[in-house]
């Protein structure tokens with residue numbers, strides 16, 4: 001049997017820097033745990049634009065469809081700010097999500113005990129925080145048609161369409177309920193059913209799926225504005241949150257920031273099972289390309305490393321190895337090893353990206 | 365000259381309870397400061413539905429168009445949860461906003477020193493916080509057409525339309541820049557120009573208005589997801605934030621909760637100037653109808669009282685009297701007088717809604 005395949009798209013900014021550490025970890029699992037992967041690499045985002053004039057080449061898209069999992073670094077940067085919308089680095093990311101049909105974006109917001117002090121929230125509000133946000137990722141206002149800027153009565157008008165089908169809501173709701181069963185058995189669904197019909201359909205379908213197949217899971221509904229409030233007020237009330245693409249973008253970033261350690265947070269984007277039973281999948285850190293620290297060896301590779309841990313868990317059924325890798329990262333933190341983003345200004349000397357990789361490898 | 369006119373729409377839940385205290389304050393300004401108002405009252409939301417079968421009667425709408433300012437309490441409650449979308453209490457509120465064309469929703473997020481302990485954020489992050497969010501209130505996904513739930517290939521599809529014209533963005537941007545000039549001269553505009561064309565137009569028009577007429581104000585742009593993060597991480601970096609209807613709904617609630625005292629926060633919704641030079645205007649607390657405490661005399665009337673202070677400032681050019689009223693509320697807080705929402709569980713005996721009104725009147 002051939003090895004499982006991984007496509008690495010390191011992308012822009014600190015993407016390649018953090019991904020270099022992940023590559024070392026992948027090698028470690030091959031050498032030490034007999035988990036060999038066939039790894040290939042390609043370009044995405046600004047890097048792809050520089051090489052090919054598009055944010056994702058068709059050949060890269062085709063490769064992504066064939067592999068068992070994609071690992072992505074980050075896309076974008078100020079060099080591309082003036083590009084036309086259709087050429088922007090972000091287009092590469094959105095094309096991957098859409099064409100691979102990665103409808104369930106899993107964004108854990110977990111507060112690492114050793115880092116709770118970095119949260120702007122009081123420690124008792126966030127310590128032990130462990131939420132899973134499930135964001136719909138292939139539809140809604142990001143992709144709905146019609147869209148664009150056109151002229152009407154001599155005036156520019158900007159249009160996007162929020163559009164959800166029953167089937168799109170159904171499948172992401174199921175992902176959320178399944179995850180809840182393996183966690184604390186609670187799902188909170190967020191929308192604006194008080195002002196948007198798409199929100200009414202969202203609420204109705206989530207309720208139907210719940211009644212039909214997941215009545216054992218505790219389900220609640222919340223308006224997204226109240227959701228943002230509750231995340232700030234008392235985030236530990238939540239277990240799994242399921243919401244649409246645009247609300248999910250904002251709420252998951254809000255939740256991520258609660259933990260105080262954005263540089264630590266991974267994500268998984270999952271689609272339907274392929275022939276081999278594995279879901280289509282892409283894994284990436286929640287943080288962006290961080291142009292302000294690019295090339296300085298300062299970036300924290302933990303989020304990208306933990307994204308690979310999610311790959312082990314969700315694509316390769318290696319929960320034990322995923323636990324091992326997560327425990328190694330936690331040990332490094334507990335030992336007080338810190339990249340610059342995990343330190344107060346007067347906290348001493350931070351380790352470099354590579355040294356952080358060294359430390360995780362040593363802890364494995 | 366006739367007195368300025370006020371229409372009071374107390375609405376549902378705690379709306380009438382908090383509004384009763386505002387009425388006493390209005391009387392005080394008439395008796396003691398010679399500021400007489402012609403006050404009328406009418407129904408909105410569930411209360412209007414119970415009486416007329418609609419969330420806002422046409423006669424009420426007509427009155428709202430004629431008065432100098434509307435004061436609104438709150439709308440909605442569980443009794444109306446099963447109503448059809450078009451009949452929901454929220455429809456009354458949205459109709460007022462739309463037909464009065466109240467495009468600029470001013471939501472101050474201010475942290476009262478005496479209450480900083482109630483924030484879930486660390487005190488140094490929020491103490492002294494004073495942000496003004498300017499939310500576009502008459503367009504975007506709340507009102508765009510087409511909208512609704514229809515069948516397509518035997519499946520329900522929910523649709524809403526995010527739609528902004530150049531003119532709609534232009535006018536709300538001007539409101540934000542004008543406010544910034546009277547504050548700390550900084551505006552941050554938030555959208556998702558990286559994934560939505562409506563966001564590109566938003567960014568372009570805000571930039572054009574800035575270059576044409578407000579180059580003296582410091583302008584920055586931020587993606588709305590990053591905006592949510594930055595609000596949690598370091599909210600004091602902001603002065604005025606300008607954003608669209610849907611992002612504004614979520615971001616202003618997030619900002620409100622940062623302060624830890626939702627029961628204290630007012631809002632103003634302003635439209636174009638009427639013939640008498642006053643803007644069309646509606647004032648309302650940020651909190652909702654709070655069905656859980658309705659009828660118990662526990663509600664905090666401060667947000668509604670401070671909404672009347674905003675009316676004094678923005679509709680009646682009575683900045684000094686507005687300051688006086690705000691100072692009275694602050695004094696009451698500084699004196700340690702607290703409604704239940706402003707107390708820890710073991711904090712002693714809270715005052716009632718009426719006692720809080722008494723205290724503000726005494727401090728005036």
Ligand SMILES: CC(C)[C@H](C(=O)O)[C@@H](O)C(=O)O
Pocket residue numbers: 090093249558559589
């Ligand atoms: C980079 C951007 C297109 C993307 C999004 O808006 O989805 C990012 O914010 C995210 O959340 O992954």
Ligand SMILES: CC(C)[C@H](C(=O)O)[C@@H](O)C(=O)O
Pocket residue numbers: 194195225454457613
């Ligand atoms: C009650 C509801 C319709 C309203 C909104 O969504 O605008 C509220 O959340 C607000 O922010 O004023």
